[in-house]
Amino acid sequence: MKKKIYNFSAGPAMLPDEVLKEIKKNFLNWNNIGASIIEISHRSKEFYNIIVNSKKYLNELLNISDKYTILFCQGGARAQFSAIPMNLLDQFHCADYIDSGYWSYNAMIEAKKYCVPNHINIKKNTDGQITLLKMEDWPININSDYIHYCPNETIEGIAIHEEPNFKNKIVVGDFSSTLLSRKINIEKYDLIYASAQKNLGPSGITIVIIKKKLLKNSYPFVPSILDYKKIFDSDSMFNTPVTFSWYVVSLVLKWAKNQGGIDFFEKNNYRKSHLLYQTIDNSTIYMNTVHPNNRSHMNITFHLRNPNLNDIFLQKSHEAGLKFLKGHKVVGGLRASIYNSMTMTGVKKLIQFMKNFEFKFKRI
Numbered sequence: 001m002k003k004k005i006y007n008f009s010a011g012p013a014m015l016p017d018e019v020l021k022e023i024k025k026n027f028l029n030w031n032n033i034g035a036s037i038i039e040i041s042h043r044s045k046e047f048y049n050i051i052v053n054s055k056k057y058l059n060e061l062l063n064i065s066d067k068y069t070i071l072f073c074q075g076g077a078r079a080q081f082s083a084i085p086m087n088l089l090d091q092f093h094c095a096d097y098i099d100s101g102y103w104s105y106n107a108m109i110e111a112k113k114y115c116v117p118n119h120i121n122i123k124k125n126t127d128g129q130i131t132l133l134k135m136e137d138w139p140i141n142i143n144s145d146y147i148h149y150c151p152n153e154t155i156e157g158i159a160i161h162e163e164p165n166f167k168n169k170i171v172v173g174d175f176s177s178t179l180l181s182r183k184i185n186i187e188k189y190d191l192i193y194a195s196a197q198k199n200l201g202p203s204g205i206t207i208v209i210i211k212k213k214l215l216k217n218s219y220p221f222v223p224s225i226l227d228y229k230k231i232f233d234s235d236s237m238f239n240t241p242v243t244f245s246w247y248v249v250s251l252v253l254k255w256a257k258n259q260g261g262i263d264f265f266e267k268n269n270y271r272k273s274h275l276l277y278q279t280i281d282n283s284t285i286y287m288n289t290v291h292p293n294n295r296s297h298m299n300i301t302f303h304l305r306n307p308n309l310n311d312i313f314l315q316k317s318h319e320a321g322l323k324f325l326k327g328h329k330v331v332g333g334l335r336a337s338i339y340n341s342m343t344m345t346g347v348k349k350l351i352q353f354m355k356n357f358e359f360k361f362k363r364i
């Protein structure tokens with residue numbers, strides 16, 4: 001029996017206990033076929049059920065209409081940074097890249113290999129607080145093939161909660177750290193992608209939800225494994241898929257449905273993040289620098305006002321079983337990633353620890 005810890009890792013992140021137990025129970029003899037799930041063909045009828053179910057659960061959870069198709073890709077979200085311009089650049093050879101932080105900026109840098117993207121920085125730093133330009137004020141270009149943005153910046157803990165409403169513009173969203181965390185209207189998007197290791201399962205697999213009308217014969221230089229139409233035509237099996245990751249994703253999706261679907265997670269994630277932000281805002285030793293309108297419900301970043309306390313915080317929290325709270329190196333400080341699998345109990349343990357720590361160290 002493993003020792004119980006609370007895992008606040010940003011990704012790969014914790015998975016639900018129920019899912020881990022089911023994997024363990026079935027690992028050596030999956031569904032009584034006498035072999036492990038990782039030992040069978042992706043083209044077998046046994047694996048076929050996993051494919052069908054994962055699509056079915058996603059369609060139900062996100063209310064995806066048949067105007068869209070779901071592709072299961074490899075290479076993480078980073079491969080999509082290349083696949084998107086390769087597949088979607090069209091008459092203008094140019095796209096709008098909204099820059100709200102590390103990941104959206106890096107998507108733009110990759111797109112530079114294929115076009116000269118319009119770099120649209122929407123971050124403002126007012127008196128030490130980060131605010132984002134409202135979506136309705138984004139300076140979108142008429143002469144661009146699509147707009148790319150990231151609704152949840154995993155590293156900075158910045159979120160865009162509004163939904164896009166751009167006329168005649170293809171909208172692409174990097175949902176890697178937020179898919180299934182809250183309600184979204186799929187119809188507002190043309191392409192949504194998410195690598196699994198934040199909120200959906202283990203690393204290796206990336207979900208792409210794309211409008212079917214965008215599937216077209218691509219330029220001859222596009223690598224086949226990044227070609228959406230080829231991936232679609234081969235049922236996401238142009239090359240051997242990451243079968244184990246796909247299997248675990250299907251279990252996480254089933255678990256998500258049984259928990260009560262997105263309605264449940266949206267409420268729970270709001271409550272969890274709200275309690276943490278309250279603790280930070282009401283304290284004299286912690287602070288968060290993101291405007292309340294743009295705070296992430298998944299990745300809660302915070303700093304100690306006295307940076308010398310950072311390492312002590314990390315050491316003491318680690319000893320208390322609250323693990324992986326170190327902020328990403330590009331922003332420093334601390335970060336609690338509280339994806340769907342993180343329970344309210346875990347968040348309350350962290351809050352209790354933060355309050356005790358504050359009581360002890362507020363004078364230092």
Ligand SMILES: *Cc1c(COP(=O)(O)O)cnc(C)c1O
Pocket residue numbers: 011075076077078079103150152153154174175176177195196198
């Ligand atoms: C983690 C992350 C990525 C990178 O994902 P990989 O699977 O490592 O390529 C991209 N975008 C966002 C928003 C992320 O959180």
